[in-house]
Amino acid sequence: MDSPFQHLGTNYVPTVDEAKQIQDLLEISGQKLRCIDTEIDQLQRQLDVLRERRSVMRDFSGRHRALLSPARKLTRDIVEEVFIACLPEDRNPYMSMTETPMLLTRICSLWKRIDLSTPRIWSEIHIVLPNVIKPNWNYIMTQEEELLRQRLDQQQAAVKKWLDRSGSCPLSISVCHTGDSSRLITADAEAYYKTEQKPRLIYQQYIRDTIIPHHQRWYSLDISFPMGTLRGLIEIGLKTEDLKMLKELHITRQAPLSSESMICEWKDTVSLLSFNVTSLHFSTFAPTIRIHILSHHMQAGGGLES
Numbered sequence: 001m002d003s004p005f006q007h008l009g010t011n012y013v014p015t016v017d018e019a020k021q022i023q024d025l026l027e028i029s030g031q032k033l034r035c036i037d038t039e040i041d042q043l044q045r046q047l048d049v050l051r052e053r054r055s056v057m058r059d060f061s062g063r064h065r066a067l068l069s070p071a072r073k074l075t076r077d078i079v080e081e082v083f084i085a086c087l088p089e090d091r092n093p094y095m096s097m098t099e100t101p102m103l104l105t106r107i108c109s110l111w112k113r114i115d116l117s118t119p120r121i122w123s124e125i126h127i128v129l130p131n132v133i134k135p136n137w138n139y140i141m142t143q144e145e146e147l148l149r150q151r152l153d154q155q156q157a158a159v160k161k162w163l164d165r166s167g168s169c170p171l172s173i174s175v176c177h178t179g180d181s182s183r184l185i186t187a188d189a190e191a192y193y194k195t196e197q198k199p200r201l202i203y204q205q206y207i208r209d210t211i212i213p214h215h216q217r218w219y220s221l222d223i224s225f226p227m228g229t230l231r232g233l234i235e236i237g238l239k240t241e242d243l244k245m246l247k248e249l250h251i252t253r254q255a256p257l258s259s260e261s262m263i264c265e266w267k268d269t270v271s272l273l274s275f276n277v278t279s280l281h282f283s284t285f286a287p288t289i290r291i292h293i294l295s296h297h298m299q300a301g302g303g304l305e306s
Helices: 016-066 076-085 102-106 109-116 142-165 189-193 198-210 212-217 227-234 260-270 287-300
Strands: 124-129 171-177 218-225 248-253 279-283
Touching (some): 102 109, 124 198, 171 212, 171 248, 212 218
Parallel strands (some): 124 171, 248 279
């Protein structure tokens, strides 16, 4: 819009007549601005209507286009194989909603039904046991013991559902304890293992109630625990014929403590192995314990790859 004034953008002071002309121009431009604003409001309302129509049409098209999705043409057995391929390759899956198989239950109702009814997807599991134990081994406070039991009860219910979904499939189970085992390397550590500590018994009972009932389906078992926890599992009375499906056994003791009693304990553990075991691995052991165990296993006739 052209202006009759040549002094715009300068320090020029208009005369009285020029000031009146400027006021008239401002009135005219103000009216035009109001007209433009009104037109913009009208166009904006029309634009809002068009956007709403576009959103409805996109939703309509999307829902119909979904009917033509290639995934809908996949047979159930292919979908199951795809789901199984989504499992971690280098470890057992965590009990987490952020990865398979739990993640697949959150996609859609169809995938959830397939996921929950496919036993092979649930035949692998990694269990991380909670830890609320104080560094002082001589006692555990009542509220801490109760908290530990509550956490284990909640997790045990989830593990039971998980393993029940696995049907009759061979199981790959890994269990680890999150406690700090570095403090076990002390002069009185062995004395601790000989005591009936509540935390140790709680963990032992958890394993007996949750993992042991499925022992006939163990294919791969990876356990990482303090020695005192594992010791109680030997008393369960499993026999070699109960573990015919077991092929892989990995045991990690969380304290490098050597003693004749623990050597005997691990000999008893190895004596339970099925002769079909082809992968046997122990870690964080003192050399004397490692030698005795491997020697005992070979004498028993067990196969060994690593």
